[in-house]
Amino acid sequence: MSNRRLAAILGGCIAVIVALVAVAAFPPASGEPADGNVDENTAFHINVIPEQPNEDQDPKYSIAGQHFVYLVTITDEAQGCELPVHLSATAPGAQVVIYHDDIFGGDVAEVVVIPTQASIGTVIEVTITGARGSASDEKVFSFEVAEDEDDRQEYAEMLLDRFVSWLATNHPELGITDDTVWDGTTVSPVHWLVVSHYLFFSDEWEAHIEWHIMMPPDDWAKIDLRHRFDELAPSYAFEISSVDATSEPGAIEVPETVWR
Amino acid sequence: MELARSRTGLLAGISVLAVVFAIALTFATLQLPVIIGNWLSNYFPDIHPIIEPEKVAEFMAVARPVGYACLAVIAILIVAGIVTGKRKLSIFGSLAFFLPTFGYFFASMFFLAGLGILRVLFIPFWDPSVNLMNFGDISYLPYMALVYPFWLGGIDIREIVAWVAIGIGLFIFVLGTIAWFYGRAQKRKTVDFWIYRYSRHPQYLGFIIWSYGVMLIAAQQMVPMGGSNPGASLPWLLTSVIIIWIALAEESKMRKEDNEAYLQYTAHAPFMFRIPRFVSAVVTFPTKLLLKKNRPETGKELVATFAVYATLLVLLSSPFVFLDWPPGIGWSDWPGLIPGLPGPIMNL
Numbered sequence: 001m002s003n004r005r006l007a008a009i010l011g012g013c014i015a016v017i018v019a020l021v022a023v024a025a026f027p028p029a030s031g032e033p034a035d036g037n038v039d040e041n042t043a044f045h046i047n048v049i050p051e052q053p054n055e056d057q058d059p060k061y062s063i064a065g066q067h068f069v070y071l072v073t074i075t076d077e078a079q080g081c082e083l084p085v086h087l088s089a090t091a092p093g094a095q096v097v098i099y100h101d102d103i104f105g106g107d108v109a110e111v112v113v114i115p116t117q118a119s120i121g122t123v124i125e126v127t128i129t130g131a132r133g134s135a136s137d138e139k140v141f142s143f144e145v146a147e148d149e150d151d152r153q154e155y156a157e158m159l160l161d162r163f164v165s166w167l168a169t170n171h172p173e174l175g176i177t178d179d180t181v182w183d184g185t186t187v188s189p190v191h192w193l194v195v196s197h198y199l200f201f202s203d204e205w206e207a208h209i210e211w212h213i214m215m216p217p218d219d220w221a222k223i224d225l226r227h228r229f230d231e232l233a234p235s236y237a238f239e240i241s242s243v244d245a246t247s248e249p250g251a252i253e254v255p256e257t258v259w260r
Numbered sequence: 261m262e263l264a265r266s267r268t269g270l271l272a273g274i275s276v277l278a279v280v281f282a283i284a285l286t287f288a289t290l291q292l293p294v295i296i297g298n299w300l301s302n303y304f305p306d307i308h309p310i311i312e313p314e315k316v317a318e319f320m321a322v323a324r325p326v327g328y329a330c331l332a333v334i335a336i337l338i339v340a341g342i343v344t345g346k347r348k349l350s351i352f353g354s355l356a357f358f359l360p361t362f363g364y365f366f367a368s369m370f371f372l373a374g375l376g377i378l379r380v381l382f383i384p385f386w387d388p389s390v391n392l393m394n395f396g397d398i399s400y401l402p403y404m405a406l407v408y409p410f411w412l413g414g415i416d417i418r419e420i421v422a423w424v425a426i427g428i429g430l431f432i433f434v435l436g437t438i439a440w441f442y443g444r445a446q447k448r449k450t451v452d453f454w455i456y457r458y459s460r461h462p463q464y465l466g467f468i469i470w471s472y473g474v475m476l477i478a479a480q481q482m483v484p485m486g487g488s489n490p491g492a493s494l495p496w497l498l499t500s501v502i503i504i505w506i507a508l509a510e511e512s513k514m515r516k517e518d519n520e521a522y523l524q525y526t527a528h529a530p531f532m533f534r535i536p537r538f539v540s541a542v543v544t545f546p547t548k549l550l551l552k553k554n555r556p557e558t559g560k561e562l563v564a565t566f567a568v569y570a571t572l573l574v575l576l577s578s579p580f581v582f583l584d585w586p587p588g589i590g591w592s593d594w595p596g597l598i599p600g601l602p603g604p605i606m607n608l
Contacts, residue, residue: 096595
């Protein structure tokens, strides 16, 4: 092999690697209008659900391993900014996962905070930060991690199955079928004894299941559904009036807020 | 009959010895980093990045140039070994490049605390806006192929895969070392018995498999502070390519020595391990295209082959970088935190 050929091969390899790194480091800007006049520093506010409780309100609770899900939106101070806000979050003592970390006005991101076993008995402080150009906004939230365990998953899954089978037949427009995959987490586990709650997430929907721990005919169960990533509140709700009596679900008034 | 019995007994004894060593070294692989990390934390204590950001900035002001300088020295060692043919330089450089992977084993808020200080070497890969570490993510392909089917069935084998890789790697390495020493003691020019019948480079193969397990454990470590774990796929990939390059260079030297026994041996024993002919054809295709022959022989051909394969593997890893995949906190929780996937634990 001649020196010239070796130099050409090495040069080619270096050029490929430099090009890859350059493309990765400077990706083409998305959302930039044709005239290029984008004010990337337009101020904005981030809005988070649930809000931080006041001092005179009960604090929020979770247990280790629970997925505490914050919904985050942005409000631009000026019209027409077409660049996204990049979200980041920190929560010492917990894992953080952000779904849709680049959001525009109207989008809903989810910041999921998962306390570790080591954080039991502590307060998790969650800092959610949005940044776009030189503009930024930050919100701080907290919740306590109680010593408890999730003992409601099995029953919640049974209820979800009943609702899903019915929805698949009676509301095909929702796109929920028996094959839809759901992942669940307990919610508000400490203070709610008579009415239990559980959250399930599919790719498209957040389903909040709640049920009344009571003798028939008062053993009702409800589900409300929020369309993920573009809704802040549920858009459908249904109820089984008595679980033991195997009542058929029926539509009910939709709650105004998500359950957290 | 007596001879056969004593040979069987010897093989059994060696196998038991190798298993004992493999178990002991697996334990050492997992525990030594913790012990050394605890000791090092006396000198490099943990810092809370939110409570004490000024301390982090102060530390990084010193650590950053040190990291760049160390990486430059290691790169020079590796390149010098490749160019001059002094393979020990490249081996030393590549081992040093992989060593900081153990920094992931030490849980801390500040990534350079305790044993994490080793990762000072990786700073140049973390500093740019793009995470260069992920340019080795094609390495996770075998891991994905093993883990995912079990995950669909509700079985989590992620940690098991890492531990088994470490154990198997060490077992092969120990068997190779025993055979090599035995061959040296018998003054054999070519070691072609025991495990060498199944691999021409069992020690390198053992190292590559062992380090793959270490790399997986590093990638699986949980992330403090809501950050992400970049893993150490690129160091593993480059180290493995360098090791394979060294093995090829050694073979090239042996072939030139006109060692008939060695040539006969290579006709029967596979390079690393036996793979289907189709896979072998795919793997060696770039070499055949580049050199119009099956293997590099001269120093220049070896350098060209090394460069092309390293570039190809980086190129194959680029979709992981450009698609920012896996999402969320990355490999440390893949595939558990991908929405819509079933799993043995309830995840979002």
